[in-house]
Amino acid sequence: MDVWSQVFSFQDYGELLVLVQNSIWAGAVLGIVGGLIGPFVIARNMPFAVHGISELSFAGASASLLLGVNVVTGSLVGSVIAALLIGLLGSRARERNSIIAVLMPFGLGLGILCLALYKGRAANKFGLLTGQIVSVDNPQLTFLVVIAAIVVATLLVVWRPLMFSSVDPDVAAAAGIPVRTLAIVFMLVLGLATAVSVQIVGALLVLSLLVTPAAAALRLTSHPVVVPVLSTVFAVTSVVGGILLALGGGLPISPYVTTISFAIWVVCRIVGARKDRRGRDRVAGRERDGGGDPGLQTGAGVDTKIGASA
Template identity: 75%
Template sequence: MIDIVTAVFDFTDYGELLLLVRNSIIAGAVLGIVGGLIGPFVMSRDLAFAVHGISELSFAGAAAALLLGVNVVAGSIGGSLLAALIIGLLGNRARERNSIVGVMMPFGLGLGILFLALYEGRAANKFGLLTGQIVSVDNPQLGLLLTIGAIVVVGLVVMWRPLTFSSVDPDVARARAVPVTAISITFMVLLGLATAISIQIVGALLVLALLVTPAAAAMRVTASPLITPILSVVFAVVSVVGGIMLSLGGALPISPFVTTISFTIYLVCRLIGWQRDRSGASGRRVSTKPVAA
């Protein structure tokens, strides 16, 4: 077992390696904040499956940009926004939305694979679009990621209250003159942007580990509308930044580390929630027993 760990991890010259991925660590922290804030809304609006659909078209856009020799982040954003608008405009109901996503996923994945097959450049660039990279964030990309991340965060903060209201009970929100449709489309655009920038770090196949799992973990231990996004942000930042720092000493891509940390946090939170529910149920059973005279 020790030999296997030694073969996978090598922390020689770790300090120098940290300097090389400084931009990626900053980008990972920003993505953790973005994913942690938007994740609870993804869960409450039942959009986990939609995130995967958006990521597939985002992957196709990034692969097309790679093939054409243009900005990969821009291509990823274009694919994400196209998918988000299609889902937002056509998928008003959960059944319709799932059908649309189910159609888009294989189409986007097929296009992406086609573009990568036609691409004759470095194989690492192809692999990175699917599983993420840690050394590919240069200064211009970091600036673009920071800008898009700021747009998503500001957009969420501005529409936080009506978005929360429409997520919990859209019918009542519509009756109270809340623009539910406009909010839904705007949120899908923000989700598309968040998905596009997340792919640059964790890859198209594992974006759910950043936009869904941290929020799902937080919702297992609290129902507070204030504490849930805070915990979700903490879990997401720990997963991404921790995954980047672990991957520096490993011979594996970043994604296995990010997903393992994220899944471990979810398991711990689920156990905590299960224990709390069990204790609460035991307390209710004791309280209902008649008191002896």
């Protein structure tokens, strides 16, 4: 019971809720960003890149913490550097994965070194890895909203050509779409989204915001409009719900966010599997009712008539 009360304890919840209003708004904004960019991450097969960028973002934030400068700025610098390196050097999937595999341990090691040298509050160190719910003040919220607006506006401008180049880059290049330029633009946007997400859910678990909601939505539908809508709803639910639950338990936000996100994915996977099974059953039923290929039946009937008239 002690563990359960520590995980879910809602004493003085109303008073605590007032203190994290900025975090709730920040979570909602990040949910929108993650929900919109997630389908592109999956379409371009880049979940691994998200994790690589988050490690460099963590390194930048840790270095800023050590030097006493703005942590959000350091996180953004680390993310942008990682995004540019991956976008410029990793034109092919195999090269990209190798580059990410090199950057990830370097970023994590550099971040751990900076945190080891940092002599401030331990909560600041832990929060960079697992997220914090009371760390968003008014200037940070404004900065986050501005970055999120830049990300969303950029995605809306390049949405159609970016989706085309994500699904079939060779055909898109043949059609005159600047695939290489779009890839770099997307990496920069992904870097910005990752940097602001690290401030809430932490560097280690940013995938639960930028990948899992989109993966859950794709289990239900492949419609190009419905997928980002569902992904956004799932992401906002995960982040805001995680903040509200973490506030009651007084624990890091990341376990709550990841649990809600994972639960949504499991439910969507079950529903999607049943939907696929019903689709296969309907196809099999139509084949049984038709008694075979209609074209063969027609041909057989024509042959019979021809033989009778002969």
